[in-house]
Amino acid sequence: MADADTRPNVLLVLTDQERYDCTAPDGPPVETPTMDRLSSEGLRFSRAFTPISICSSARASLLTGQFPHGHGMLNNCHEDDAIQPNLPTGIPTFSEILDANGYDCTYTGKWHVGRDQTPETFGFAYLGGSDKHHDDIDDAFREYREERGVPLGEVDLEEELYTGDDPRDSSEGTFVSATTSIDVEETRAWFLAERTIEAIDRHADGDGSPFFHRADFYGPHHPYVVPEPYASMYDPDEIEPPDSYAETYDGKPQVHENYLHYRGVDGFDWDLWAEAIAKYWGFVTLIDDQFERVLEALEEHGFDDETAVVHASDHGDFVGAHRQFNKGPLAYDDTYHIPMQVRWPGVTEPGSVCEQPVHLHDLAPTFLEMADAEIPETFDARSLVPVIENGGDVPDGLEWPDSIFAQYHGDEFGLYSQRMVRTDRYKYVYNSPGIDELYDLAADPAELQNLIDHPDYAGVRREMRERLVDWMDRTDDPNREWVPDVLADS
Structure with a gap:
């Protein structure tokens, strides 16, 4: 009789545009008992960052283990100006490798990695829940809502908020937030949790092979539309402005202030932002409650002791920080710092914290090492398994970078080449069309004062530029050919 496969199952729950501070111990009063439980029972990464703040x-x-300049999908694939609507063929992905190594890979929810590609292109069985705007892979959720008697687009909304000159005018601007009249069971978040539970049920009836399930929630990305009790769970009058709300844009790249107008929120006052934030927090708690339903399903099938559960987000969200909406060519922690927690029974030390800098796409080689699969040389990422197994600390003898590298290339408004390197203390941002940025995160955690020309920080500027060039060199960044000359200090 063949030996039983002892490799862990893996459940990846990826949220869309979730801020790091929502689940941070010193963050705002957002109720996230499930994600907090994941941290208390596993390992929380306090310095996890996305390689790029665009979906x-x-x-x-995350799929390829590469920085964007490596895989080439530099902006959103669904937009008319997409540089690359699909991933190039031939790039190894962690999911295809897992599939080839005996994992039963399933997927529910948001995809958004190709107009003509789906999760099934990359080794997953797709089980439904797509959104028409981004993917339109199936009709499952639309059919579900029709069966419930509340077709999509035919529900009552209250407290609607839009960008533009009139925040209550639905005929213009971008939809920001609202209260919906539907029941919780009719939200996409509930539906995706239900589809994920069905996937777990399916794995329980399988042949005993390890499974990898990825559940991608459509939120808390705007529009922040939530039903009761989440819509009124947080009182806007009790929400205080973040320190970065004092932003003046003095000494900042011009695009920062331009983007305020581009997003249509230059007329928003704090009362409007507080209203949006309250709905955003309600959205986070709604998803957290659905996450709990999924964990309960793991427990009901006895999978909880043999399944590594991972939660992360693709990137963050401004939601009024720096008085901005959504994301863009602004390399602030609001959109680059992401939540990441891992609970791997028998491996993670309960309540441990990893303070080492890590990237979102480090999860790709991590999943492969969990599965005893070979990690491709194409990956510009490192497995997190060594620090996971060592209580969040780097094992003796293992080198680990003390900074992260990120980039941005543009979205709806056109191309904008940007690179960022961040240590625990400093952040340096290279903006090819504008002035660069340098922040002392210890003295100015809100990133309000750009120190790029401050004489007392000349040495720091030089050191951070050297770090940036080193990252670009090690990752074969094509901009490496000319950026060092641009950055050279006189």
Whole structure:
């Protein structure tokens, strides 16, 4: 009789545009008992960052273990100006390798990594829940809502908020937030949790092979539309402005202030932002409650002791920080710092914290090492298994970078070449069309004062530029050919 396969199952829950601080111990009062439980029972990464703050690019990096300049999906694939609507063929992905190594790979929810590609292109069985705007892979959720008697687009909304000159005018601007009249059971978050539970049920009836399930929630990305009790769970009058709300844009690249107008929120006052934030927090708690349903399903089938559960987000969200909406060519921690927790029974030390800098796409080689599969040389990422097994600390003798590298290439408004390197203390941002940025995160955690020309920080600027060039060199960044000359200090 063949030996039983002892490799762990893996459940990856990826949220869309979730801020790091929502689940941070010193963050705002957002109720996230499930994600907090994951941290208390496993390992929390306090310095996890996305390689790029835009959906398709970040998700492609997670699949391929590469920085965006490596896989080439530099902006959102669904937009008319997409540089690359699909991932190039031939790039290894962690999911295809898992599939080839005996894992039963399933997927529910948001995809957004290709107009003509689906999760099934990359080794997954897709089980439904797509959104028409981004993917339109199936009709499952639309049919579900029709069966419930509340077809999509035919529900009552209250407290609607839009960008533009009139925040209550639905005829213009971008939809920001609202209260919906539907029941919780009719939300996409509930539906995706239900589809994920069905996937777990299916794995329980399988042949005993290890499974990898990926559940991608459509939120808390805007529009922040939630039903009761989540819509009124947080009182806007009790929400205080973040320190970065004092942003003046003095000494910052011009694109920062331009983007305020581009997003249509230059007229928003704090009362409007507080209203949006309250709905955003409610959205986070709604998803957290659905996550709990999924974990309960693992426990009901006895999978909880043999399944590594991972939670992360593709990137963050401004939601009024720096008075900005959504994301863009602004390399602030609001959109680059992401939540990441791992609970791997028998491996993670309960309540441990990893303070080492890590990237979202480091999860790709991590999943492969969990599965005893070979990690491709194409990956510009490192497995997190050594620090996971060592209580969050780097094992003796293992080198680990003390900084992260990130980039941005543009989205709806056009190309914008940007690179960022961040240590625990400093952040340096290279903006090819504008002035560069340098922040002392210890003295100025809100990133309000750009120190790029401050004489007292000349040495720091030089050191951070050297770090950036080193990252670009090690990752074969094509901009490496000319950026060093641009950055050279006189």
